[in-house]
Amino acid sequence: MSSATSSKVANDWNALISETNPNCIRLNRQLVAIHSSELATQFYRHMLDAEDASVFLSHDQVKTRLHGSLQQWLVTLFNIDEQYDLAATIALQVKIGEIHARIKIPMHLVLRGARYLKQHFSELLQQEPLNAQQQNECLQHFCDTLDMSMEVMGQAYASSYDRNTRSDEVYRLFSITQNLSTEREKQKGALLDWENRLMFECTVGNPDAELPTLGISEFGLWFTHKGSHAFQDYPETQIINERIKIIDEQLLVEMQQGHDVRIQNLRKVRDETKRLKFLLDDIFAKSSELESGRDVLTKLLNRKFLPTVLSREIAHARRNHSQFALLSLDIDYFKGVNDSYGHEAGDSVLQQLGGFLVSNSRAGDFVFRLGGEEFMIVLVDVNPTNARSIAENLRNNVAAEHFMLPNGERIHITISSGLACFNGHPDYQHILRQVDKALYDAKNNGRNRVIIADIDSADNESADIES
Numbered sequence: 459m460s461s462a463t464s465s466k467v468a469n470d471w472n473a474l475i476s477e478t479n480p481n482c483i484r485l486n487r488q489l490v491a492i493h494s495s496e497l498a499t500q501f502y503r504h505m506l507d508a509e510d511a512s513v514f515l516s517h518d519q520v521k522t523r524l525h526g527s528l529q530q531w532l533v534t535l536f537n538i539d540e541q542y543d544l545a546a547t548i549a550l551q552v553k554i555g556e557i558h559a560r561i562k563i564p565m566h567l568v569l570r571g572a573r574y575l576k577q578h579f580s581e582l583l584q585q586e587p588l589n590a591q592q593q594n595e596c597l598q599h600f601c602d603t604l605d606m607s608m609e610v611m612g613q614a615y616a617s618s619y620d621r622n623t624r625s626d627e628v629y630r631l632f633s634i635t636q637n638l639s640t641e642r643e644k645q646k647g648a649l650l651d652w653e654n655r656l657m658f659e660c661t662v663g664n665p666d667a668e669l670p671t672l673g674i675s676e677f678g679l680w681f682t683h684k685g686s687h688a689f690q691d692y693p694e695t696q697i698i699n700e701r702i703k704i705i706d707e708q709l710l711v712e713m714q715q716g717h718d719v720r721i722q723n724l725r726k727v728r729d730e731t732k733r734l735k736f737l738l739d740d741i742f743a744k745s746s747e748l749e750s751g752r753d754v755l756t757k758l759l760n761r762k763f764l765p766t767v768l769s770r771e772i773a774h775a776r777r778n779h780s781q782f783a784l785l786s787l788d789i790d791y792f793k794g795v796n797d798s799y800g801h802e803a804g805d806s807v808l809q810q811l812g813g814f815l816v817s818n819s820r821a822g823d824f825v826f827r828l829g830g831e832e833f834m835i836v837l838v839d840v841n842p843t844n845a846r847s848i849a850e851n852l853r854n855n856v857a858a859e860h861f862m863l864p865n866g867e868r869i870h871i872t873i874s875s876g877l878a879c880f881n882g883h884p885d886y887q888h889i890l891r892q893v894d895k896a897l898y899d900a901k902n903n904g905r906n907r908v909i910i911a912d913i914d915s916a917d918n919e920s921a922d923i924e925s
């Protein structure tokens with residue numbers, strides 16, 4: 459928690475205590491101390507009833523540790539007397555928030571637990587000889603104190619969770635990019651080893667011996683513990699896990715029934731293994747393209763790093779009072795190129811245009827292929843006048859260029875462009891929206907033109923400058 463945030467919290471919490479009737483503070487302290495075990499029991503009873511919460515709390519854990527910790531936490535929170543150490547109480551809430559983040563207990567479950575505590579405490583208060591106003595005051599104090607605690611926990615949770623997620627991601631990238639091609643060969647080899655062992659056991663091994671399962675083979679262990687994590691975003695990961703299960707839990711189990719089934723299923727297992735090898739190749743190929751951030755066809759940057767580059771350029775421009783511009787380019791009637799000359803010819807045009815854009819921009823600029831026939835250039839350290847002439851020159855030069863097709867023919871293409879200059883807005887989505895709208899207008903106004911987004915407009919008005 460930042461020092462400004464923690465001093466705000468401490469001030470608010472202090473104010474809460476000093477503005478509360480001391481009798482009410484005393485009564486709450488006594489009630490919580492007397493009923494802490496009952497409150498903890500109620501809390502866990504509700505939580506264990508809910509499926510989403512109970513996965514985090516086994517009955518044993520509740521009995522042995524958490525029940526006691528919860529009671530202790532409640533007593534400490536409400537033990538407000540002359541010796542009450544608010545700084546220590548806040549530090550305890552921070553620690554608990556960090557623990558929740560580490561063990562990934564969702565914050566909404568913690569808040570739900572707090573709600574149950576408030577409900578039950580309200581019932582306890584109703585059993586006390588208090589008038590309505592006293593009851594209200596006491597309940598208010600109980601709820602406000604829990605809310606303060608939740609606020610501190612929530613802040614600690616969020617920053618700790620972010621930190622953990624970032625390091626998870628760094629680890630994921632690290633684990634995936636380390637010697638990607640060596641890893642692929644190693645794992646394909648491990649899969650082959652397992653297949654060979656299985657074949658050996660089935661053909662010349664002891665017929666009563668247990669067959670080696672794939673899940674706990676070198677390959678299976680690697681995939682479960684590392685591969686699945688590294689490739690978590692790919693649909694192939696789930697398919698691989700499913701195929702491993704089918705091999706182990708279906709095919710191999712059936713193979714224990716006798717020689718004939720063994721031989722029959724061996725063929726099926728070998729087909730499955732072949733499929734696994736294809737899936738592995740696919741998954742490794744995809745991740746090397748994506749993780750490297752390069753578009754496979756043009757070798758330009760792909761859209762993966764666009765947010766990072768834009769955020770960095772915005773921070774740089776704001777820090778240095780400099781400017782930059784975003785130029786979006788889209789080939790006109792590109793479908794016609796594919797339709798007339800074939801997809802391969804289309805690919806070749808895309809590749810040549812990629813090379814052309816790189817050689818016609820400065821070393822500091824970032825050239826992206828966003829997908830299809832759409833490109834984007836981040837023009838760094840450039841004022842609007844220069845950005846505009848760069849955009850126009852590119853448009854003219856592309857139109858004048860000959861693009862060579864695989865059949866030896868040469869064709870001309872044109873591009874439509876949208877240009878947006880940085881206007882100080884801190885969110886990169888703003889400039890992206892501006893440039894998208896400008897490109898859309900360039901297409902709708904006849905193509906082969908540059909449209910500049912209105913620099914001061916947040917609602918993406920744009921102005922046609924030239925065609």
Ligand SMILES: Nc1nc2c(ncn2[C@@H]2O[C@H](COP(=O)(O)OP(=O)(O)OP(=O)(O)O)[C@@H](O)[C@H]2O)c(=O)[nH]1
Pocket residue numbers: 755788789790791792793794796800801802803804805808829830831901905
């Ligand atoms: N060869 C090739 N074609 C692609 C690739 N990605 C997208 N395309 C094709 O690009 C074409 C885009 O067509 P449209 O979106 O209609 O755009 P357009 O024909 O350029 O027309 P306008 O943009 O409106 O001027 C489609 O035919 C896609 O199949 C690629 O990687 N290689």
